[in-house]
Amino acid sequence: MxxxxxxxxxxxxxxxxxxxxxxxxxxxxxxxxxxxxxxxxxxxxxxxxxxxxxxxxxxxxxxxxxxxxxxxxxxxxxxxxxxxxxxxxxxxxxxxxxxxxxxxxxxxxxxxxxxxxxxxxxxxxxxxxxxxxxxxxxxxxxxxxxxxxxxxxxxxxxxxxxxxxxxxxxxxxxxxxMPIDFARFHPGGSLGRKLLTKARDVMHRVPSLARMSTFAEVVHQISEGEQGIVCVIDDAGKLIGVVTDGDLRRAIEKRGKTEDLTANDIMGIMPVAVSADANLYDCERLMRERKLTSLIVAEERCPMGVVKSFDA
Missing domain, CATH: 3.40.50.10490 (Glucose-6-phosphate isomerase like protein; domain 1)
Structure with missing residues (x-):
């Protein structure tokens, strides 16, 4: 049967x-x-x-x-x-x-x-x-x-x-x-929320420090920020890189001694950044395509915050 x-x-x-x-x-x-x-x-x-x-x-x-x-x-x-x-x-x-x-x-x-x-x-x-x-x-x-x-x-x-x-x-x-038109008719749905929510609405505060900051200062700022990432800026306050938890671990494994290391020595390449007006849908897509867990939010290369994968 x-x-x-x-x-x-x-x-x-x-x-x-x-x-x-x-x-x-x-x-x-x-x-x-x-x-x-x-x-x-x-x-x-x-x-x-x-x-x-x-x-x-x-x-x-x-x-x-x-x-x-x-x-x-x-x-x-x-x-x-x-x-x-x-x-x-x-x-x-x-x-x-x-x-x-x-x-x-x-x-x-x-x-x-x-x-x-x-x-x-x-x-x-x-x-x-x-x-x-x-x-x-x-x-x-x-x-x-x-x-x-x-x-x-x-x-x-x-x-x-x-x-x-x-x-x-x-x-x-x-x-x-377009998707944004669909979102206007579905503001209560998941897609609608992502399309109508801006990065500025969900971003978390992220610490910034100078490129010559010591290893200890980097560790302290990452711990204080609680987002697993810190922005590295130049003298004009412009974003030049980021240091993540992973960067810290790799530096310890590779160098052993960390006393002489600075943020400049361990920071990653120029990070992927989005504007504060970027919608959450595009942020999610970008993180998925680039295999990222964080996106720096910046205006004119000045860091404002960070959007995490769980925000999307």
């Missing part, structure tokens, strides 16, 4: 993968027309659909809204009981129905024509009422559902969801939607 269930589950992935690949290869100019309609929309993008299509529609609306296209979901049944007032002539309406004949969705068409709202239909039947009535039709036709009885909406809803994702991604590209 377990082996049979596992093979059945694998078959669901394979069936849906094949269906999505087929739909992807079949995309044509109609998809580009849909992208341009949404891009040019002066109002809101409104999604509507019944049942499972409605659930998928809610997700598409949420994805569009979070990627720069103001969007929300309107239930077609509720629309006929007052919610039609939520749709205006400047809006674009995406109507979802795999059959293209869902009664509650079809009933919206006369009103949408009356207010001259543009429409995009997502169906699996290009010859359906909905497909032929919309300004643009997006075809998500599949051979069969993953359901063993070919009844429960499975592959068809996945195809509709991916079509919505494809629209959102294409629109992000059309708008040159």
């Amino acid at each position: 377990t082996a049979c269930s596992l093979e059945l589950a694998k078959g669901v992935f394979e069936d849906q993968s094949r269906a999505l690949s087929h739909i992807g290869r079949s995309l044509s100019g109609g998809f580009l027309d849909a992208v341009e309609l949404i891009y040019a929309c002066a109002g809101n993008v409104i999604i509507s659909g019944m049942g499972k299509s409605g659930i998928i529609g809610r997700k598409i609306a949420a994805t569009l809204a979070s990627t720069g296209s103001p969007s929300f979901f309107v239930h077609p049944g509720e629309a006929y009981h007052g919610d039609l007032g939520m749709i205006g002539g400047d809006d674009l309406v995406i109507l979802i129905s795999y059959s293209g004949e869902t009664d509650e969705v079809i009933k919206l068409l006369p009103y949408l024509r009356h207010i001259q709202a543009c429409t995009i239909a997502i169906t699996g039947n290009p010859a359906s009422t909905l497909a032929s009535s919309a300004d643009v039709h997006l075809n998500v036709s599949i051979e069969r559902e993953a359901c063993p009885n070919n009844l429960a909406p499975t592959t068809s809803t996945t195809a509709t969801l991916v079509m919505g994702d494809a629209l959102a991604v294409a629109l992000m590209n059309r708008r040159a939607f």
Whole structure:
């Protein structure tokens, strides 16, 4: 029974993968027309659909809204009981129905024509009422559902969801939607926090000392600073290097005697530094790429603090 269930589950992935690949290869100019309609929309993008299509529609609306296209979901049944007032002539309406004949969705068409709202239909039947009535039709036709009885909406809803994702991604590209734009809509998320947080907001105080400071002074400053690093500066207060805990250990192993050593003798090469306005996301990326655990924050080469890997 377990082996049979596992093979059945694998078959669901394979069936849906094949269906999505087929739909992807079949995309044509109609998809580009849909992208341009949404891009040019002066109002809101409104999604509507019944049942499972409605659930998928809610997700598409949420994805569009979070990627720069103001969007929300309107239930077609509720629309006929007052919610039609939520749709205006400047809006674009995406109507979802795999059959293209869902009664509650079809009933919206006369009103949408009356207010001259543009429409995009997502169906699996290009010859359906909905497909032929919309300004643009997006075809998500599949051979069969993953359901063993070919009844429960499975592959068809996945195809509709991916079509919505494809629209959102294409629109992000059309708008040159950048990570910082995404962060504005997701300030509470991890990425949003990193993109909106500046180095100055999280940096720790880091001691500075002259290049001719003694080994003992270096050790004392690193201990006092509690960040495992100290900045070495020139007479003008400009950053010329850093000494880390690791530098101290290597100096002891290599030299043995440390009495005559100065900061200049043991400091590392000019460290990687960022400005105080650098965002935490870029700091994290830089540390990951350079295999660093610390970044010096400096303005005009004057050290201000340090950002540690755990801050990101």
